[in-house]
Amino acid sequence: MKTLYGIQYLRAVAALAVVLFHAAERSGEHFAIGAAGVDVFFVVSGFIMIVISEDRHLTPRGFLKDRLLRIAPSYWIVTSIMVLGSLAGLFPNLVLDPVHLIASYLFIPVASPSTGEMWPILVQGWTLNYEMFFYLVFAASLLLARPLRIAALALVFGTLVLVGQFAAPTGSIMDFYTRPIVLEFIAGAVIGRLWLAGHAPHPDTGLMLIAFAILSFAAIYLLQFNFNTWLCAPLAICLVSGMLAVEKGGALPRIPALSYIGDASYSIYLWHTLAISVVVKAGMIAGLPTAAIVWVGALLGTLLGIVCYEGVERPLHHLIKHRRIVFRIPGRRAAD
Template sequence: MAKGSTIEGIQYLRGIAAMMVVFHHVRHVFGDVSGWTTFGSTGVDIFFVISGFIMAYMTPLSRDAMSDRRSDMRRFWLKRFVRIVPLYWIALPLTVVVFKIGLTDPRLVNDFLFFPRFNLQFPAEIWPALVPGWSINYEMFFYLLFGLSILFGGWRLLVISLSIMTLAILGAFWQFDSAPMRFYTSSIMVEFLFGMLLHSVWRYLSATGAGRRRWIWWLSLLGGFGVLAMNLQGPGFLTHGLPAVFIVLGAMFAFEGIRVPVLRILGDASYSIYLFHLLSFTVSWHVVRLLRLSPAVSKDMIPVFAIYVVVAAGAGIVLHHLLEKPLTRTGNALIKYFDRSRTSGAPLQISKVTP
């Protein structure tokens, strides 16, 4: 498979993981969540493993001169900025205004800079005003480490492994008071490393033809979800991260050659769904009232749940096409333009990109 081509199973999992997080947050519409499963929250663990895998998959090891590696590092960071930041900078202030949270909090600047801080409404939690953004803060820190590791060429995996493991060990032995230190020394960072290591496993299995034993990979995929559903106690990178590894590995081979349009659509829109689903709940609330349904009435629970889920998915898909894709396309075109202008002075051209 050529670099840059889409692994369908990964894209399907993105959609599934995004909807798992939506399910997790819809629970709160019904009041007390103590009787609900927390299974949906593990969608984030799947995202982290996928992220580690994709970074290794899309960024070949560089053995070029140091000047070329520095150029690769800058290009990597720019592409990640274009992919993540513009949409987040739209979702964040919208969330603050709509929910009227942290409007006068000076620490809101931290959220725009992806710098962790304690949440004003939930003082014990290290969350930005856009609560799902806590995982984006981890993503951005991982991109920082990954970009720096590009400078080390063939030693990249070793360098980033040592960096993440050192932070995780510090967090295991010391209880830090500051939000940044407590955040960056969380063992959840190990899940990104799992994804990078998984890339090496995937390459080996692909080369040996082991991926053709499809039943094994369906077992891996379903077994991983089964373990997550058990809600095992223990370090999250083991109880959630390792099952996520088997889920991602299983999906890559189990779905090979299989087309599931609904999952592909959700996967393409997963980032928009993830960022805007809480905002979509305000629309769902009005729809529920218009239909004279109530989350407090037992017979209404299923239709209410379905409305929130469908609106979240639909809003994310629309925003993906109307906002996310144009932003990403324009950003990538600007990167190409400035790359070319340094040598040829080529005119700016914005071309269609495949999501």
């Protein structure tokens, strides 16, 4: 897939927004709108899945294998660090339970014994439970003719949301998978199909969509509205559509640093809370101002994610790719 810098920039901004959200939340400050970075991630994810499947003859098994190898190793490492840290007494509020532990590794939403929420051991991993579910449904759609795939996805997720509105019990696994947030994947998929068909707004319209989304997010934050999916999803859709329109019109500048953060966004998302936890504890002991704790925590959380991207995620992917090449072509050099 050709690099789309607009998508890279959105991944970077979304990751940084989530980092700032967690840094503020753990310091007792208010930046709830930062969590809307997840809405942007989900729309982008739906877009990417459609685009990468366009020119490749993907099988359901091959697709799921690729996604699992892309997502799971780093996540399992961070989860294991959380488990070991809990056993060592570093995370006194983390309660370990065998069922919850296994479910966390398998991307199955189970109520946390620590909070009662449908969160895995690594709290931000709740979004990966949605991602994996979307991948499963998307993999099944690959058995259909290409023109039918989005309709099938929309039917499945639309039905789930309707069930959730009328029948899903609160706090259950059915409640988790029937929340409106799953529709963001479909929105991204529709944007991807339109993009592949050459349908994108005019760049000027794209700029207006971006401006509208940013101003609306700012209004939500400043007015301290209780944001939700119905409010944030349309803004995330505007942001993604607008960015793609500007890029298609050739008006998007190249910002290497932001593009790099986009590459590292998954590692930043996984690892940042470890650094934030340390900064918050140290900052409170030292009596630092809350604002300083928030910004230092966000900065060090981002830096830790970048370090782990270079030191964990990239080497893991290289190792996996290398081993897979050797496995598929026995008796030949890996460089062939």
